[in-house]
Amino acid sequence: MKKKKYRLLTMIILLAILAVVGCGRKKTETDQWARIHSEKRVIIGLDDSFVPMGFQNKSGEIIGFDIDLARAVFDLYGITVDFQPIDWSMKENELQNQTIDLIWNGYSKSAEREEKVLFSDEYMKNEQVVVSLKKNNLNSFTDMKGKILGAQNGSSGYNSFEEQPKILKNLVKDQTAILYDGFNEAFMDLKSGRIDGLLIDRVYANYYLSHEDNLANFSIVSGQFESEAFAVGLRKSDKELAKKINTAFEKLRKTGELAKISKEWFGEDVTK
Known part of the structure; x- marks a missing residue:
């Protein structure tokens, strides 16, 4: 009898934990800038093998052009960036399910993708x-x-x-x-x-x-x-978050920080 009670109690605790975790990030259609600004944390999804945009080095550290750029953008707002490796073929699903807040890793803007996500301003050309x-x-x-x-x-x-x-x-x-x-x-x-x-x-x-x-x-x-252009992918409801990213891009261009990051990775300024 004691074993049955123990198992029942354990199950109840586990269900309670799962309920709390599940409510931690509810799927919503509202703009998430207020939450991100309040929590001082944003989660970016990436393919961590996409050299040189975002990838793991030999020490397992995630580095790259987009990594440095994302940090520079959110440093302007005092926000910490967490980089989450994802299955790249499921990136839009991860975004809509709010497992991540942004897709930012050499993400090419296209008409097909614009049906699913909101794009920031373009910041680099590619082909x-x-x-x-x-x-x-x-x-x-x-x-x-x-x-x-x-x-x-x-x-x-x-x-x-x-x-x-x-x-x-x-x-x-x-x-x-x-x-x-x-x-x-x-x-x-x-x-x-x-x-x-x-x-x-x-x-x-x-x-x-x-x-x-x-x-x-x-x-x-x-x-x-x-030819393509790289941009940041957001949920369509995150219009304020997109504005903040675009404003940061403009500031980084004016200060020369965007060109500096580009030269560190490509030896020249390849940004738009």
Whole structure:
């Protein structure tokens, strides 16, 4: 009898704890700036393998251009930033479920995504390119005909691949791409010959290859996909939060801090 009572009591306590946790962050349609400003804490969701925007270094610390920029933005308001690694293919769901407050990690603005999220002002230009080993003799997208392509699951590059099939999809083997959760594994497969080309953001390609000892072994090819712009993704109800981020961007431009962060990561000012 005592064991049954103990088990019942334990179950009641666990249910009570779960109820409290579940109420900690209720799903709401109201602007969250007041809560974030009051708590002095904001949670940013990211793919922690997206070099150089936001990624884990060898010590397990999350660093990158977007990391430094986000901290600079919220430092202006005395707010601490917590970075939460997420499944990038589920980023919009994480945002709507309020597991995170912002999507900020080389997040490309697009018409499709604008149906789901509110975007901040754009802060950087980007484009999709195909990286290949030079021995594959890839000089244009048409040279990928019949070859194996890799791409990141949920990336803007993969979205473009699917939405504009005439540019690349109709050329590659089986008219499909091998999907990866992150680019590190994709580059390993590229080097080993498991894939012939990798569809990737130019900012990632430039940074990654600049840190490769055998840079001369790779080629980067541009196609006909339209150029993109990076922006911060918010819930559509968070209009005040978007204004605060945009105001901070403008201040950081005027003070030169935005250009400084860019030069630290890219060697030049690549911001808009």
